[in-house]
Amino acid sequence: MRLTLHVNGEPHEVEARTDESLLDVLRRELGLLSVRETCGIGVCGACTVLVDGAPMSGCLLLAPLAEGRELTTVEGLGGDHPVQRAFEQARGFQCGYCTPGMILTAARLLEEQPQPSEADVRVAMSGNLCRCGSYVKIIEAVLLAAGRKEEVWTS
């Protein structure tokens, strides 16, 4: 079927099967390769997409159900978003596979809660896994983006 997906501020006509996940369609039809599949069952967050601003697992959402909603992937943040800058500065990544999902979840957290505590970050980000275990520096990055660098727990 043909779908119109609003991705990163632009409408896109795409071809998809009715039972296809948003993850597969974004990768194949639009080449948005920052959206990645790890678990395929909605527990790891590597395929996180902001759907009307809320982080969702692209592997669980059927593509037709994403029609008419505003979708954001990390490509849509432009590269100079405060959260991206903070991740780079704090080195909140190792292999980088989980990083787009982490950044999108953190961006949403800071919208809802501009001054999160370290504990807030841990809770809000717990749906995103980093097997490299960069968590300490990711927390640092999120607090840095919130302008709360002085509260970083490890320093």
Next chain:
Amino acid sequence: MTDPRVTGASRYAEDVELPGLLHARIVRSLYPHARVLSVTVPDGVVALTPDDVRGLGRYGCQIQDSTVLAVDRARFAGDPVAAVAAETEREAEEAAALVEVDYEELPAVFDAVEAAAPSATLVHEQHTASGGAAAYFALRPQAGTNICHTFSIRHGDVDAGFADAEVVVEETFRTAAAHHAHMEPHATVAHWNGDALEIWTGTQTPFNLREDLARVFEIPEERIRVVCPPMGGSFGAKTFLRTEAIAAALARKVGRPVKLVVPRSEEWVTINRHAATIEVKLGARADGTLVAKRVTCYADTGAYADCGPGVAQKMGFAAPGPYRIPNVWVDSYCVYTNLPPNGAFRGYGQMQTSWASERAMDLLAERLGLDPLELRLRNLLREGDRYCTGETMHDVHFAECLESAARAIGWHEDRRGKGLSVILKGMQTPSRASVAIEAGDDGIYTLRCATTEMGQGAKHALSLVAAELLGVEPTAIRFPDPDTAIVPYDTRTTSSRSTYMMSRALEAAAADLRRNGKRGFGEVVDEGGLDPHTGQGIASTHWHQGAAGAEVRVDEETGKLEIVRLHSSIYAGRVVDQAAAELQTEGAMIMGLGTALFEEVVYRDGHVVNANLSDYPVPAFADLPGALTCELIEREGAEIHGLGETALPPVPPAIGNALASLGRSLTDLPMTPEAVLG
């Protein structure tokens, strides 16, 4: 320039596209041990079957026990018996389900100690040692058994030692199989250009892989090109030959490029970490002086050896721990079972052996009525001591690491709920690293070397080293992905060796460049190795040293083990990239936390029953300790020390020892709530 990891621009092997590319899917054995009677492929399905690969060579980095598909016998539930190719991944999945395989089930063995018995069902009838570069030590298989390698240490007179002991502790420790759970799956694209093979794959071992592929296809290594995009995590999983031969054989059969991405659920039957059973007997005088140690290790390597012999050897030579012990006897066995294969996993046998060794030290301290810190300090190796392998220890910092960890957790104020551990960890020996530097007219220097990137930060660290050596900004260094058609030889990117070995090769290359102007080549070779009969020789030219301290609380109702504080102190020599060194150390600690508390591949009748990231949890933000800290100990003028693995193995025993101080002494990993409640 923004890092591609934060913009989403990173590309991994799974993202490689070629014109006309087909997608592959593996058809796997439903039985842990079965004769493959027939494979029937319906019309319209393109498949690789046992008949297609019967004429191809056998492979295996240390033992040549593998064929491209299970030709006559499937040896574990998940063993590849066929593979299909189709236009899309979905069509490949559907086609794979149409392939019919008839089996005749055979008796199977699932426990390494049972499998090591002379009467056990045999997984392989014979053990042919590989002559390849990854078989860097003499293999000692035992004919007519499931034991494919035995490593022994014979040092002093162990019976006399125990006769001299006033206190002896004896215990059997077990560690569960674990899974790497790298976030990017195993992914390979294979393409034949006439009779030359090109492979894009996530691998830590491009040259070992090329050697095995040459053996399979019986073509010269020069006709195979292995290109290594960065990996989305590996932790040892992407080493040696995994699914590359299947992709290449399919590509040759269909005459088109083939991409093979392992579905998540199949990762648990692709490669895991060795479960181990380790028997320890440790004797001391009443004042705590160690006099004898006897260790027997059984490493369950699953149905194919992979690098299991090396893992068993490392388990064996690290089993004595970083202590002066005059009488040591070690036998470490690498044993086949009908379980999925086990291979390299961050630390390579070290975690298993450190769990046993460091828990045993606390059991001994308790029996002696000594402070576990005091007992360790009394026996730790010091500068110039000889290890039980006969080699002399240099740049020794065990006591410094341990005392630092003790201070960090407030050991001297109150020991309740607290635990310590200290380890020594070898680096791949012998080994060879080489690099070429090319000076461009634009002021850019290009590094040609086989060090692969999996998130550990080797590219950045080596670029910093090169920039310093050449007196230029790091932005003037270009470090393309390794490509065996271009880069000089390197042993492999494992065992925390790359920053240490490759930075020395870079020094030589920079000196050569200064002499020659446009191009410099540098190589370092570290000789060494051990006699597998006696364990004498050079186990490691470069020892990694580290300690951990943990403070825990137990929820008496649920058995949940809460980690209040976790600290590690690691000897770093000289840190090249502070942030990356911390990331590697913290990451290793967090992985150690998963191993300590909950990670376990669960088998029922030989089948993995938790092959997904919900039933096999890995540490998340919510699992972090109350405080997680590390100290990287440096010394003026010291060499660079590898840091990729050292902080993992000390974590489980530090937590286990902390738990034991609360009266719950466990011998098996993981320490689940059920085990804690006992």
